[in-house]
Amino acid sequence: MDDVQRIAAQLDVRPEQVAAVVQLLDDGNTVPFVARYRKEMTGALDEEQLWRINSLLGRLRALDERRQVIVASIERQGKLGPELHRRLLAAESRAELEDLYRPYKPARRTRASTAREKGLQGLADLILQQVHTAESVERLAAPFLTDGVPTAEEAWQGARDIAAEIVSSDPDVRQRARREAFRWGVLRCEQVDAAQDDRAVYQLYYQFEKRVNRLQPHQVLAINRGEQEGSLRVRVEIQDRDWQRAVLAVYRPDDRSPLAGQLVMAIDDAAQRLLLPAIERDVRRALAEHAEDHAIKVFAANLRGLLTQPPLADCTVLGIDPGYRTGCKVAVVDPTGKVLDTTTIYPHEPQAAWEPARRTLLAQVERYQVDLIAIGNGTASRETELLAAELVRESGSLRYLVVSEAGASVYSASALARSELPDLDVSMRGAVSIARRVQDPLAELVKIDPRSIGVGLYQHDVDQRRLDEALQQVVESVVNQVGVDLNTASPALLAYVAGIGPRLAERIVAYREERARFPSRASLLDVPGVGPKAFEQAAGFLRVRDGAHPLDGSAIHPESYGIAEAVLRRAGLALATTSAERQSALERLLEEPGIAALAEELAAGVPTLLDVLEQLVRPGRDPRRDLPAPILRRDVLSLEDLQPGMRLRGTVRNVVDFGVFVDIGVKRDGLLHRRQIPAAVRLGVGDVIEVVVRSVEPERDRIGLGWPGEALNGQ
Numbered sequence: 133m134d135d136v137q138r139i140a141a142q143l144d145v146r147p148e149q150v151a152a153v154v155q156l157l158d159d160g161n162t163v164p165f166v167a168r169y170r171k172e173m174t175g176a177l178d179e180e181q182l183w184r185i186n187s188l189l190g191r192l193r194a195l196d197e198r199r200q201v202i203v204a205s206i207e208r209q210g211k212l213g214p215e216l217h218r219r220l221l222a223a224e225s226r227a228e229l230e231d232l233y234r235p236y237k238p239a240r241r242t243r244a245s246t247a248r249e250k251g252l253q254g255l256a257d258l259i260l261q262q263v264h265t266a267e268s269v270e271r272l273a274a275p276f277l278t279d280g281v282p283t284a285e286e287a288w289q290g291a292r293d294i295a296a297e298i299v300s301s302d303p304d305v306r307q308r309a310r311r312e313a314f315r316w317g318v319l320r321c322e323q324v325d326a327a328q329d330d331r332a333v334y335q336l337y338y339q340f341e342k343r344v345n346r347l348q349p350h351q352v353l354a355i356n357r358g359e360q361e362g363s364l365r366v367r368v369e370i371q372d373r374d375w376q377r378a379v380l381a382v383y384r385p386d387d388r389s390p391l392a393g394q395l396v397m398a399i400d401d402a403a404q405r406l407l408l409p410a411i412e413r414d415v416r417r418a419l420a421e422h423a424e425d426h427a428i429k430v431f432a433a434n435l436r437g438l439l440t441q442p443p444l445a446d447c448t449v450l451g452i453d454p455g456y457r458t459g460c461k462v463a464v465v466d467p468t469g470k471v472l473d474t475t476t477i478y479p480h481e482p483q484a485a486w487e488p489a490r491r492t493l494l495a496q497v498e499r500y501q502v503d504l505i506a507i508g509n510g511t512a513s514r515e516t517e518l519l520a521a522e523l524v525r526e527s528g529s530l531r532y533l534v535v536s537e538a539g540a541s542v543y544s545a546s547a548l549a550r551s552e553l554p555d556l557d558v559s560m561r562g563a564v565s566i567a568r569r570v571q572d573p574l575a576e577l578v579k580i581d582p583r584s585i586g587v588g589l590y591q592h593d594v595d596q597r598r599l600d601e602a603l604q605q606v607v608e609s610v611v612n613q614v615g616v617d618l619n620t621a622s623p624a625l626l627a628y629v630a631g632i633g634p635r636l637a638e639r640i641v642a643y644r645e646e647r648a649r650f651p652s653r654a655s656l657l658d659v660p661g662v663g664p665k666a667f668e669q670a671a672g673f674l675r676v677r678d679g680a681h682p683l684d685g686s687a688i689h690p691e692s693y694g695i696a697e698a699v700l701r702r703a704g705l706a707l708a709t710t711s712a713e714r715q716s717a718l719e720r721l722l723e724e725p726g727i728a729a730l731a732e733e734l735a736a737g738v739p740t741l742l743d744v745l746e747q748l749v750r751p752g753r754d755p756r757r758d759l760p761a762p763i764l765r766r767d768v769l770s771l772e773d774l775q776p777g778m779r780l781r782g783t784v785r786n787v788v789d790f791g792v793f794v795d796i797g798v799k800r801d802g803l804l805h806r807r808q809i810p811a812a813v814r815l816g817v818g819d820v821i822e823v824v825v826r827s828v829e830p831e832r833d834r835i836g837l838g839w840p841g842e843a844l845n846g847q
Contacts, residue, residue, distance in 0.1 A: 631669025
């Protein structure tokens with residue numbers, strides 16, 4: 133089975149779809165471009181399916197490269213028989229491949245290699261063959277005695293060392309033992325006696341045991357962290373009956389042979405010294421990889437929710453980065469993100485200049501006609517909310533909201549922040565970032581390393597390279613889904629557009645600064661370094677508002693302008709007609725011949741035609757605007773205000789294995805445990821939901837939330 137067939141079987145899609153995707157990717161096309169503009173070729177596979185094909189293809193090709201190295205190595209040794217070659221070619225995992233290679237891998241010096249040098253391989257073969265003979269074990273060992281092996285016992289010991297290594301390295305034994313370990317193995321944890329765990333972070337795992345196949349990903353990650361920090365001692369126990377079942381299926385002592393006892397001893401040595409430690413490492417590694425995969429998926433899903441939060445465009449925003457001793461940094465930005473004013477106020481201890489701070493903010497609100505106050509959720513956030521609520525009560529139409537400031541300090545000290553805000557102090561740039569996050573979360577958050585945004589669980593415990601790849605993929609996906617204004621986008625945002633990348637993004641911005649603006653999509657080709665391929669990949673995701681061509685502000689790719697114009701002519705419309713006029717006319721057009729007939733008439737694919745029609749009706753529509761807007765607040769709540777049974781609207785801030793954390797307007801997010809969430813409900817970061825307060829624990833700073841309606845899961 134070739135790679136295409138394997139991927140098709142695993143993803144349950146047609147092989148011809150996979151083959152088309154592989155060819156498109158090998159030709160240098162990006163996943164967002166293929167997902168959006170090559171639907172006819174892929175059978176309309178969505179972006180998630182394309183990323184999975186891309187990932188599986190990379191793994192299979194890496195496996196094939198390793199396979200070639202192994203085959204060549206065994207062939208050089210002159211040991212590549214037809215059956216072994218067949219099994220190597222059929223191996224479908226790295227573990228299976230390495231199991232087959234283990235007996236032929238050039239090894240370090242071992243007890244078995246020393247015994248082989250002493251000429252004891254033949255005696256080991258007799259043990260493994262379980263020969264039937266009337267001779268005693270002393271007589272059988274006699275031909276192998278030398279100056280280096282003076283006694284029969286030493287000869288048998290060396291022979292058992294060789295047999296043990298052969299048994300433990302046998303690929304069938306390894307695979308059987310690994311299966312038994314995953315099925316019946318038990319992971320046990322205990323506290324290390326001298327461990328310093330003053331906060332009892334790992335108390336749950338001080339005396340912990342659970343079947344390997346029932347461990348949850350967050351448990352595995354917590355246990356691994358506790359072990360790395362020296363708080364926990366961890367082992368995987370495999371019962372004798374389980375590993376013996378794996379070994380005896382391949383190597384069974386024969387009671388009729390005088391060497392049955394020698395094989396029993398060799399098997400026991402193989403298990404305790406070689407096989408079980410290796411299987412335990414395999415199990416721990418597989419558990420960690422599975423847990424990391426899960427954690428990365430959770431982080432990626434949360435990041436997608438954060439990046440797709442609806443922008444509050446056309447708002448003048450006053451951003452506050454709260455603080456105590458150094459004061460609260462304040463920045464006012466206009467609807468385009470331009471900084472209008474900055475200042476520092478000191479409403480909190482130790483200065484406690486509440487009234488001067490209030491007057492300063494009120495003056496800025498009135499002077500710049502501020503629509504919204506955005507407060508960072510860090511230190512002194514709660515106290516600053518009180519100040520904002522006071523202003524809101526005085527001003528009438530003003531609202532405020534609390535914004536996650538995760539990564540704001542990272543952005544403030546970055547080279548990009550220095551180039552964007554060269555005249556501002558590092559601390560003041562954080563306030564600007566907080567304000568801009570409200571106006572366009574995506575445009576601002578792409579300036580920050582996704583790992584610094586903090587919407588995951590155990591993010592520092594997973595493979596950072598794989599995490600980075602997954603998060604970069606999410607950002608790229610969202611940026612291209614939303615689209616980017618070619619004339620206003622920052623280099624950080626442009627870098628995620630399909631076909632562009634960081635270096636080309638810098639060139640595009642430099643070119644734009646020299647000439648004020650791009651008059652059309654086609655003018656992008658005038659930028660040095662933008663060739664036909666880069667333009668093909670990027671053009672559909674770039675927007676030029678009021679450009680030379682009316683469709684430059686839409687998601688219709690320039691290669692499909694002819695189709696769009698033909699559709700409009702067929703409907704008796706001009707390019708300049710409004711969306712409302714187009715909608716009714718295009719709906720009538722579709723009713724006449726049907727979409728398939730119209731596609732055939734225009735020599736277009738049905739998926740492409742549907743996308744063109746959607747864009748003609750709603751050109752350049754930002755998909756984020758279809759989602760619920762953030763909750764804007766007029767007053768502030770405290771833990772003391774909460775009572776069990778209260779219904780509140782809140783925003784999901786983080787999704788983890790055991791539930792979701794919801795911002796309900798107090799300093800501490802409440803936990804909606806997974807048992808409280810209906811099975812059919814799937815929540816993501818940024819979702820606005822209604823919850824019920826179930827419990828309030830001020831002494832532990834905890835809020836328990838429930839789902840509105842009847843009790844769930846028997847509660």
